[in-house]
């Protein structure tokens with residue numbers, strides 16, 4: 537067993553062609569240690585979301601390799617990739633991505649239902665309880681606060697106990713307190729459940745909860761800080777712009 541949940545080697549991702557070509561990632565090599573919590577920061581357009589999408593199998597790099605749980609996902613066909621994403625990876629977005637017509641419970645089990653599985657109701661209850669939504673199972677997104685909606689999305693990502701949780705600005709649409717609750721859940725996923733967390737954020741205070749902060753500039757890793765305080769992150773970030 538290697539101790540990296542995700543290993544990216546020489547990953548390049550270019551969008552567009554000719555005059556409109558943009559190199560979103562340039563030969564990026566990075567390892568995300570098992571059970572670690574990594575924040576990814578950098579100026580707008582530096583490649584953070586692209587890195588997350590390539591690492592999670594939502595996007596394919598043009599070259600380089602991405603190993604998730606030891607498997608090179610760049611070599612997998614669509615079906616195999618879908619299975620790996622389903623079984624090993626959880627994803628959380630800034631905009632929650634919930635279905636408005638479904639209840640919290642139904643949103644949490646939706647990916648399983650689409651994969652023709654029947655999740656154990658005890659597990660669904662447990663995971664909704666863990667994110668603080670006991671008693672809100674029957675509420676639809678419009679009947680929940682932004683923080684509660686994001687916690688539904690976290691519960692959905694946690695349901696199948698994925699080895700890796702990817703979060704793209706998970707607190708971007710939340711106020712401080714709600715954001716902190718979501719971050720605490722991500723921290724707990726790493727500390728109590730040994731899950732690997734990779735989170736893109738613009739917020740130095742959010743990044744300060746991570747074990748390590750990667751800074752991207754123009755598609756390259758410009759710096760890595762271990763367990764930095766928010767002030768140091770903000771300073772480093774200011775120096776990059």
Ligand SMILES: Nc1ncnc2c1ncn2[C@@H]1O[C@H](COP(=O)(O)OP(=O)(O)OP(=O)(O)O)[C@@H](O)[C@H]1O
Pocket residue numbers: 551552558559560578579580581582583584585586587
């Ligand atoms: N689908 C796409 N088509 C064309 N260009 C794209 C596409 N997605 C991203 N890009 C470009 O790739 C670069 C990196 O984008 P990316 O979204 O990864 O940056 P980011 O660091 O996440 O930015 P932000 O903080 O603004 O969300 C940008 O220049 C962006 O315009």
